[in-house]
Amino acid sequence: MKKSTKLFMALVALFIALSPLSISAQRSLEDIKEDGKIIMATSADFPPFEWTIMEDGEPQIVGIDAELAQKIADKIGVELEIQDTSFESLVTQVQSGRADFVAAGMSYNPERENVVNFSDIYYETTTSFVINNENVDNFKVQEDFNSAKIGVQKGTIQEELAKDTFPDAEIVSMNKNGDLVEALKTGRIDGVMMDTIVVSEFVAQNEDIIQPVEGLEIKLGDDGFAMITNKANEDLLAVINEVLNETIESGEMDEIIQKYIELNSSQSADDAESTEE
Numbered sequence: 001m002k003k004s005t006k007l008f009m010a011l012v013a014l015f016i017a018l019s020p021l022s023i024s025a026q027r028s029l030e031d032i033k034e035d036g037k038i039i040m041a042t043s044a045d046f047p048p049f050e051w052t053i054m055e056d057g058e059p060q061i062v063g064i065d066a067e068l069a070q071k072i073a074d075k076i077g078v079e080l081e082i083q084d085t086s087f088e089s090l091v092t093q094v095q096s097g098r099a100d101f102v103a104a105g106m107s108y109n110p111e112r113e114n115v116v117n118f119s120d121i122y123y124e125t126t127t128s129f130v131i132n133n134e135n136v137d138n139f140k141v142q143e144d145f146n147s148a149k150i151g152v153q154k155g156t157i158q159e160e161l162a163k164d165t166f167p168d169a170e171i172v173s174m175n176k177n178g179d180l181v182e183a184l185k186t187g188r189i190d191g192v193m194m195d196t197i198v199v200s201e202f203v204a205q206n207e208d209i210i211q212p213v214e215g216l217e218i219k220l221g222d223d224g225f226a227m228i229t230n231k232a233n234e235d236l237l238a239v240i241n242e243v244l245n246e247t248i249e250s251g252e253m254d255e256i257i258q259k260y261i262e263l264n265s266s267q268s269a270d271d272a273e274s275t276e277e
């Protein structure tokens with residue numbers, strides 16, 4: 001190869017590597033419309049925002065986020081595909097363009113915002129602690145967790161919060177919230193830190209074994225739930241914000257939240273019935 005050809009090839013390679021297209025293979029709103037399908041990624045272990053139910057023998061992801069995502073798809077006029085994956089990988093999914101957006105009860109956080117765009121906040125919450133009923137006298141205030149075994153979901157703000165707040169504790173990170181709750185029930189960990197609304201849902205389903213630590217909540221500040229999109233897809237973000245704000249302003253958001261809290265509790269009633277049989 002001639003020297004000039006080599007140089008040319010090297011320049012072409014450099015150009016490809018640096019072009020925004022290869023940095024993120026993300027799809028524009030136009031691409032999504034043309035394809036007829038939008039991809040939402042989530043971690044379906046987070047009732048009432050997203051969890052899996054069996055419908056006619058088929059697993060189906062339901063919840064507040066799934067319903068909001070459907071509204072976004074309807075607004076654009078495309079089908080919705082939901083991808084269930086680990087919470088930890090969600091930011092990368094959007095960054096790499098494998099998913100168009102994420103709806104996963106994801107809290108706004110400035111570090112995440114360095115690499116993806118956040119929508120407006122659609123739900124405000126705090127972080128709570130859940131413990132085994134047997135330990136109710138041992139864990140009453142924050143300091144009681146200083147040298148405890150604390151479970152958190154991998155990649156969440158709770159994982160960071162636990163590490164910062166309890167440097168001497170043993171932090172046990174897991175991929176799925178259901179596994180954290182199981183570990184708590186069997187006494188492998190002392191407590192789990194989760195978003196308060198989700199704590200209430202898990203407690204409602206396991207009231208005879210676990211409970212929240214009354215009066216212990218941590219509020220981080222500007223950390224409400226928001227959806228995320230690729231930095232390059234401002235158009236999609238605008239549609240998402242439009243749908244979220246319409247839903248909040250019309251009062252429908254409160255109805256949707258109520259609906260899925262009820263669906264989750266009716267399901268746990270079903271579970272209880274079926275174990276009694």
Ligand code: ARG
Pocket residue numbers: 042043044045046050087104105106107108153155156157158177195
């Ligand atoms: N709100 C927390 C965070 O953003 C936890 C969200 C977990 N969501 C889920 N679908 N498992 O870090």
